[in-house]
Amino acid sequence: MGMAAYKGQVKNIQDTPFGYTLSVIGGKWKMVIIYLLAENQPVRFNDLKRQIGSITFKVLSSQLKELESDGLIERKEYPQIPPKVEYRLTAKAETLLPVLEGLCEWGARNQNK
């Protein structure tokens, strides 16, 4: 199983398991966000922005929204002033971590060849 889902013709990769996984982690910053959250949960918005460095507000905001709607992160808003919002990984995201480790390890071994 797994990759056997590609038997026959492929119409929309989005509908295959691989396509789904990539749609969830394939954004330019998603993996970085997941990693940073895994390291020190929970994290606040501007904190995340500072840690990533070169991302813009808009892009960080849209990536977080997508991760949230894909069920990988939880957003918790504290109704106070100044506002406070915390992000943390869901259980679903935790099951992704070993897979991401695999991607990183393969990358580390093959990057400079």
Added chain:
Amino acid sequence: MGMAAYKGQVKNIQDTPFGYTLSVIGGKWKMVIIYLLAENQPVRFNDLKRQIGSITFKVLSSQLKELESDGLIERKEYPQIPPKVEYRLTAKAETLLPVLEGLCEWGARNQNK
């Protein structure tokens, strides 16, 4: 290690192991191509096109070139008429297969939730 490469600020994800792996497999069709090659090597150009179905010549051609320049596939041209070109996976690509299996399995388990 692995994901620890994200310590500190991230300038270019391309330079991280994860970014490298995604740059190599992240194209819309690359995973499909790798899977089909893994299933029945070697494969010829038009054969691949027929199996994938909805890809265009141009896109297939460019994805194959990128995979080749990333060292994942080998292109062998037979100087005859009509022309014949065969594609197959390299040893480097074979080491990627378990990682791709991981992506697919996670996707299969989480796709419809």
Added chain:
DNA sequence: ATAGGTACTATCAGAAAGGATAGTGTCAAT
């Protein structure tokens, strides 16, 4: 003579992703 197969390339167009910049409302500190 026409159609079809081989492996493509070239050109143009549209969609999607990502980035730059500015602004919102409230409060605390200087």
Added chain:
DNA sequence: ATTGACACTATCCTTTCTGATAGTACCTAT
């Protein structure tokens, strides 16, 4: 009074990705 922190949103622009369509050069089969 100004600055800065918080968590964003809105608008516009550029870059990248993907797709549609047509065409090349040669051969074989009908």
